[in-house]
Amino acid sequence: MFRRLAYRGPVLAALVLSLSATHPMAQTSEPTDVPTLTEQAAASDPWLWLEDIEGERAMAWVEARNAHSLGVLTGDPRYDDLHSTALDLVQARDRIPFPAFRHSAGGQRTVDNFWQDANHVRGVWRRATLDSYRTDTPEWRTILDVDALASAENANWVWKGAECLAPDERLCLVSLSDGGKDAVVMREFDRETGQFIENGFDLPESKGAAGWVDENTLLVYRDFGDGTLTDSGYAMTVRRLTRGQSIDAAPEVFRGEPEDVLVAGYTLRDADGVVHAEMVDRAVTFFETESYFLTDAGAVRINLPARRSIQGLLDGRMIVTTDQDWIDGAGTAFEAGDLIAFDLEALKADPQGSVGELVLRPGERESVEDVTLTRNRLVVALYENVRGAAYAYHRAESGWVRERLNLPENASVSLSSASSEDDLLFVSVRGYLTPDTLWLADTASGALETVKSLPPKFDAEGMHVEQHQARSADGTMVPYFVVSRDGIATDGSNPTLLYGYGGFQVSLLPSYSATVGKLWLERGGVYVVANTRGGGEFGPGWHQAAQGANRQRAHEDFQAVAEDLIARGVTSPRRLGVMGGSQGGLFMGALLTQRPDLINAAIIQVPLFDMLRYHTLLAGASWMGEYGNPDIAEQREWIAAYSPYQALSADADYPEVFIHTSTKDDRVHPGHARKAAAQLEALGHEVLFYENTDGGHAAGANLRETARRLALEYTYLTRRLMD
Template structure:
């Protein structure tokens, strides 16, 4: 799930589980509501039983151990892109994980050596050593180093991978945590440097300080050398808000501090600090996303039309008048065509960078102000029909680092200049023979006539219908884009590579609800129109059948989080079409979702099930309520984490219990740690990859529909 914020008090909402369980049982008579008790003895006993049955069945597969070893070797391979986390003056940072450093090394290298492709790394924090010394499994959640000297950093570390983390101040010049420095206890907090001795902090301040969604409702200013309890209030939101937070943007050497109040998942208001710390409203629509400042111009992306500017455009306002309390007129920076979608916007000191999808194919633009007050464009000389990810920017040299890949092209890191010239910094060796694989883009026709794109990979020379594996998401504006077949987006590593090598068909579907064609592609599947996303998925599956690539019942659907909801809907609505389903960290009980952990933050996407009118359309697809006695469903593989503090593990548990109770086979694997990402290191990810491979072979290829 796309988070509005990634921090809250650990397991927020767990303390309230008991009354919630009583209320849920009284209102709905749900016989499996006890599985929502995250750490309950009875619930964990059921989880342990299901885990043991699944492990016994799938680890007995002749390919399991070989697959697990191969998956881990691929993930741990030293030949991996050293993705730049942040460019800080003349150095670049990176988080590195391999077989010897499962938790990771946070390290830095000189910018010049990095650009030359021969980085000279210096370790800043060894997370494995820190975890051992503190007897805690620390998972990296990032570093915020204060510009322009970057000497002091706020380090966020999660125990076990949950969204909640601790924040500690780090001295880069001394290479250690600051004695008596800023430190926040474990929570889903939002923290911003105001200056070297002041932080803006949103966290759990005690009773009533969190929103209904479980995020910070109160933002305070905290001065160095004072207790956290003495911090003074800057802004308070309403309990119904998603969160109140802050962030800072550099424009050259000038720092602008912003305060935000997210009133729903897709609406927020923003203020910039003016003279004396006064908060001045930013005159952009509450549906727009703020994306940076360049040469005194504040940039925003429009999710809805604004006057003469259409949705999907990038516009700008002069920031100086805004900081003085004025509301200047906006100007157009970039407007996409109907087949284009802006994926991300970044700035360096004198250039705007727009990562664009053009009919779901990546394109990177560099825009610089021209003499006529407009913007001159340069198209980066990057490979065509590939996926582009912006990693970090070198502000002073107007350069960005971008990683480019596709199903068959391994990741390559480029340094791209504002003139569009791109130099390869690092390219990974191939993990398989791409010359033996065909990659195609097709378009399926959905129920309402909409053309839905999907990407397909299969081995050359395979003419007979094969088993198909479809991965999709369909929500929260998140476009699904092709990545190398060893690193697919459902946290299953090389499963797609193995699948294609066996002669099967792998598909990535660009169903509505994502951002593949801009805001309209997302909005068309919101709330009461959610069924359109699922109809798009069925259209893709049926298009594969019509093309003779597969047959009904030989199709696996895969999705995680919101995609897990999609896969759950697919199983319950079309058990005739799908023969298997891989469902990770899912939302499934849509009657209860808004009362569980961060669920209330997603009502702008799905609706409010407590409102009768909303429940009328939600109940039509809610998977947990859709499971019926007497219907035979395909065997499902659930994977999740006990410590997922974003999507409640009770969703997967209850769905599994109900399916089993009605006589359906279920495979189930819940890690104790790992948070929403499920699995805290490569070893755990490799186990899951091997389990999924064994599950697909057993259920879809061999047709074994028995219980594990």
């Protein structure tokens, strides 16, 4: 799944999208010697062999479909221009190089950046002084050239980030992926010399991660061999690894259960890099987590809400957001969406006491979308009716005091990178027609400086953005944004692309897309984004209203937006297409099978599709907190009601769809997309299918492949909606 936009702590960061032992979803309803409901269904699945990811027969099928689809789409006379434009956009050098604060070096403040362009397709990790970065022509020093590394090692390396040891941040654990998979190798790197450290920490390929305790010690949660992974394929154990020690010899400090999603070890540090607590998070579902202090006496559980995220440490207080109503150890009631502070030393002394202090309670149409910490300030990106603002909080004798940063209104506000040495913060502001602007904010004084601005990437003259609401089946009003030219006809003639996601508390916020603008809007298309339930636009309740048994509500919300667009005359079924990926791919599949009469095109990206087997494929078991467990009869019933794969019909009037995935996607199994295409073909429907053999869940290992995918998508949309 795609990661929620707000920071969700080390567990969900590792998942990049809590079942207790007594929860019905954690129980099994059949004896172990009887085939499960999923096994029974698999026995009658004619396309089960397409789940063999790199099997000879499956890959021959992929190659044949790729040849057909590429022949159709790249053979279109408009493809070359679209590809050339897309390549120019993704390789452009006038993009904003978004920075990350690093520790001062030689008395100068520094920032890092990871950059890709035509000369650095895989990318280069680089640094500059803050003063230089603020100029029009920063002087960058290369730290690591991933293209050169891949060439030297004859490897298909994709950059996945670096974890550097505070406070000086010289020693780093660099994560590299083979072809874009979630699984990475981690190698110790000296950021000053630009070299991997000989005989340093070197962790083999696995999902999971590691974090620094000190320069000679790591907390590692990865694949340690048999019996160390959960049913979801993530780490079940945490080990403390000492420099010079083999992974096999590293002592285990925590063990979860196979039914868990993941366990993760990490530290809580102050602004000076001092460790105040070693901790473990045990994700018993995707959303419910238990937290533990690691002590000399072992792991001690902390009394915290199950649905919550630890955001960091400020002035001795652990900052937590909660996604559920909760009563603390002193009897104080907190509400879902609250931002809470806990005195860390008091919590360590009495982990079950957990006396919280309210920092912020969002309103009914508000949502905390992001939280970050400078040295002395807690900064919150707070959205009201899907429009953002940023507030800086500090604690006074009277309680928590907040001050609003004087940023542009009616836009998206993203907290980019915060400094631990002072109260500086980079903040990005953008809108559908407003290119990104990067601000440098002093959150203590409120001073603001425009540092970088993205030049316009498409001609937005004569375009505007409107926000409307559609009434869903149960009466809920669902907001959506429409981006179009001024004065468009309301006769249903406008080619319209409707985008949705609708899950995992991911909020779809206004953003500037050069590719949507240049490849769609500028050519006369209308772009629409639906803020359906299942997302986080109005806080945890908006998400939870479409979880589990209520998943169909999100599908009905999306359908309601499509119907509203047609009723307003913005578009018509002949001119309406939809797009979504991952959970959004499931969204598209549900619309296709439930309301094909509304659309004439569907781009289904790296999708979930066979929801009766999703929990058996790769990381699928980790999402049962969102969807339910198909091996429990009651839950299978509600999942089967919308699972697109089983709902495909020979009698339905489906438009030709475009489905694409990646062989290297080790999060959402490519079998979902393959089986969807195969079944559509077998039922007599037209389908275009493309599978990139690299790219991972992002479906693009490098910029050239990204440009190709974009050109294929917009060629398809042109053929279906503009012709």
